[in-house]
Amino acid sequence: MAITYLEAIREAQAKLLADDPRVFIYGQDVGNFGGAFKATKGLAKEFPGRVLDSPISEDAQVGLAIGAAIEGMRPIIEMQFADFSTCGLNQIINHAATMFWRTNTKCPITVRLPCGGTAGGGPFHSQSMEALYAHYPGLIVLNPATVEDAYSMLIAAVHIDDPVVFCEHKYLYYHLKADALPTEALPIGKARVARPGRDATIVTYSAMLHEALACAEELAKDGWQIEVVDLRSVKPLDTDTILGSVARTGRLLVVGEAFPWGGVTAEVVARVATEGFSLLDAPPMRLNAKDTPVPYHPNLWGTHRPTARAIIGAMRELLHA
């Protein structure tokens, strides 16, 4: 039986609801309708009164979750699209994120963000928001790239005593399939070597993992062995695994789907440059989306975001640097 990335997210929530009476889900159209993407399909029926439709009020949705968390609940907030989470930004970054530090009170909320680009999505249904949230102290930001991680990391997220921004990639929802749900998982905060190699390292996360793996596969035909590291969690960032890989390969390309200014790829390069400069045989490289809003038409979107082809181009440059 094949299970998709999206089904894994649904199954994780079903398990969380079944195992823990403190868990509830709150979001637009998540109830009987099962969510815009069907990530909560059937859950309202299976768990009466615990999967609730909210008004279109992102600020209040997060505020409600924070209040419930103070009282000991484990709310999961579904944003209909990651892009709309900006309407709840204040509650996430200023309220949830500061709660523990200011008041010594835990704030275990999980905000699910359907993020990333799909063909025809356009500027307001395509964004990758991880860098924005990762910037703020007090938040954990997760970016699962596999079906297994989508499942186990969501379960872990809800168990974490701090606010978690869970970035699930819409492009992977239906595309990505696994044979079964995992029974064990790497801990949160650990990156994973998704493909071993010795000539160069690609550090990436979320949907870009699959573009990077395709690049490594292609370059293998020319005899290159590219190591691919899947960050899994962008905050905390597993610097040790990154440095370990760069120590093996001496060359680093960091790939992300988000906008180019700052962000996760810049953070990774900064850490390698400051903590592992001597490991590098060539200047580290970054590949990101372009510095414009995400375009609607696939002709433009395909160039705006990094693809396997673009990664191959960058990698050839790096290998010959």
Add this chain to the structure above:
Amino acid sequence: MLQTSDVTSVKPQTDGRRERYLAAFRWMLLARVFEEKLASLYRGGKVIGGVFLSKGQEALSAALGVALRKGDIYAPLIRDSAGRFAFGESLLDAARTCIGSRLGPMRGREGNIHRGKPREGYYAMISHLGVMVSTVSGGLVARRFKGVRDVVGATCIGDGGTSTGSFHEGLNMAAVEKLPLVVVVANNQYAYSTPTSQQFACADLVDRAIGYGVRGHKIDGTDPQACFDVVGEAVARARAGEGPQMVVADLLRLVGHGEHDDAHYVNHALKVSPIGRDCLEVARAQITAAAWMNAMQIDSLRDQLQAEVESAFATALREPLPDPNLEDWRALSTEALAEGRA
């Protein structure tokens, strides 16, 4: 204290009534024909991304479009094909945007409902609901600074959109500034799958008007004549300096949220209730009852509009698609300050 939120007494202007009605009807019909074509292109894979239709809301939408004039500000929303055409959008530009033509106003960067030409007073919505209320207000403040009179700014929103913080902040601000703003709320009973019972707890959205200190108007959104009269009155009052006006129309979304949605969740009782009437059918009945046009004339108008729609899409479909190599990939207008690196 400001106005009550009671249903306003409609004082119909009787002169030119037939002409105004038929003009609006034409936009309603054009919107319906345009959207039917769009839906068929979507099913045929010619439109990428979401397609959102306004079936059942054409009368309300057209009512606002015809009540506005050139020089006014108009910020339509998801279900406003009719109003957009009435406000002056060209059919070809609409078709181009939906197809993604490089020659359209959005140049393939944006699709469907997010189109607009802000410098012509036709503001382009972002997806985040509620934000246009304050944006149109800002446009009106600018007009006030410039000493422009007799201007109206209008925006549309759904029942769901009224739950946003932006809507609340925007309408409150417009009321404080006594701006000539008209907010038309299409209460089509659902926000995607969410029924109004899960969206607000007031008996009627128009009851909020008094809380904001704006005049409230209530209409049966399935009744075209009522839409034209009441929306027309709201726009006239705003233009006359009476401050913000909030129009709430009750109707039913007769299609899915988008074309991907079968809308199985829509309560059958609503579909067979008066609210489930198709405003276009009501318009036909009103027009033929008044003997302004007969059924044959209406059909031939439809055929004519159909031909215009076919021709617009045929043109748009032949036009060049966006080309990444021709893009400057620059989001800033200040070229000297653009970093120009990816």
